Amino acid sequence: MPESRQTQPTDEKVEKTTEAATTPRRRQARGERRIAQLLQAAAGVFCRTGYAAASTNAIAREAGVSPGTLYQFFPNKEAIAVELGGRLLHDAHEMHGQAFLPENLHKPLPELLDAVLDPVIAFNCENPAFWALMHGSGVPGIQQEHEELHTSLLTRVEDVLRSFCPDSTPAELDLVSNMILGIFKASLDLILATEGAERAAYVAELKAVLLRYLEPMITEPHPL
Template identity: 45%
Template sequence: MAEDVTGRPVRRRQARGEQRMAQILDAAAAVFARSGYEAATTNAIAAEAGVSPGSLYQFFTGKEAIATALAERFTAQMREAHARAFEGVDASALTLPELLDRVIDPIVAFNIANPGFKALFARPDMPAGLAEAARPIQEALFGRVLGIVADRAPDLAEPERTRTARVLIQVFQAMVPLVTGAPEAERGPLTTELKHVLGRYLAPLTS
């Protein structure tokens, strides 16, 4: 079809290309979650997406390029989850259970909705490109948790605040796979247990 002066056919091709890229990234997230990054192949991702390997290579040069694009998507979505969790929160004005509900629920929801996230960002051998993409969001998370600890426990010395924030993040990250890997009916109770664990750790420090 010839292009008209509005360029509409061009825009339609661009929209189809963007849709196909999103389709491939969705498929990659599913394959990474199911098989892990190392075992995943571009052929498996193409099959999951319902496209030929040749079509996949029209958009991505290989598995690492797909992973990098997916990491960028996850990072943007995680920033949104962190904004819902932390922005506008007056930690000193909430009870500890209220604070834990406000902060934990959006981040757990993100992890449940994005099972491929851990397959990329929890790898000990994360490629440099992915590590670089993850670093700003990890630093921002640490700063926000440290701010909550400072608000809830203003008498703690700075080294203890830092240590407390790191322990909270590590405990959360260790328990989230238990929640996300559970049957749907168990996720709510396990999330409650996660809050209990963090609350019991925080309560003596913030009383």
Template identity: 65%
Template structure:
């Protein structure tokens, strides 16, 4: 699997999951620091624990992408990380705990990504510029973190991950509706909701095609997705800039 991972990263030209998993604080399942008189030893121990957790999460991301969540195992993750299963169990009791930790981290980064993408300064632009500003970071995140799609949409994923993803999905859909309402101030709310639903589903379908290709083909599908969305929205929006949002009471 390491050879396959290297081939994949080289083909996409983008950093893979392994390069984007940051060190995280020690949590449940992490061995507690030993009591010592030296104030530096616990900090060193904590840093080593954080580095080991990040190493295990990188390995889990690669294994989940290669095998899918259901077919993956803690032994495979330990092997990918280059550690013994016993070392893995010092930090995580089972595969589900690893998936939940990895999913939490990726969801947090996804929230930051779409929050920045939908920043008011980004959506107060002409339609074509707005699509670039919003879609580019969302697509880049998914290409750089393929384990995100595996954990959010795969079968037999821990319920906590799917629940948090469903909540985030609803939040994003609401944000898309708010952006559309700015471009379509005279359009009835039910129609805005339908258009937002269509945009969301077109984006998801287009993203699946983008993720299934690499290199120039991936870039071509990104352009196609933007073209589809522009041609769908342009007759509705025209050349109008979005109206500023109503002031918060």
């Protein structure tokens, strides 16, 4: 009996400690879900209206919460755009890594174009807010990170070209890489503005344009 009286307070203390530790985690999980909800709403608003015309009230309405709830997590729409843009940029970096896998770079040019372009196009179609923020927001933090992403992508393209065209000069590789990205970005505007069969047709045209542009430059057989 004495042992039982000593054990009970100890058990109660353990339960209270466990509950105290669990409560902050639950609050944190709820907060993370709310942030994800607000970012998803912001993505929709930015796509429809653009960053400049968007407002925190519109984002709160889209999320189905009060403006006061939004301000508990973000002080203004720039903070929302920076957080959303940062997450999308992180995902874009990971996607580029998958698109430019070493095994893809040993494929013939038509298959290489499929392997690289398909995931990049799919990412932009699945995340239209990425295009809206990167090319029209004017948010300083996002612009700087977007420039870093562009530089990284340009380097990846140059590396691929170098393997196909080993005799090209650095200036030639830089010129062609910038042309490829320019063609891609112009085509992506058309791709994102369409759906279904029309979108697929624009994707096919983009690949055809790049194939015809690059084929004459390949002076050496690509190593298998």
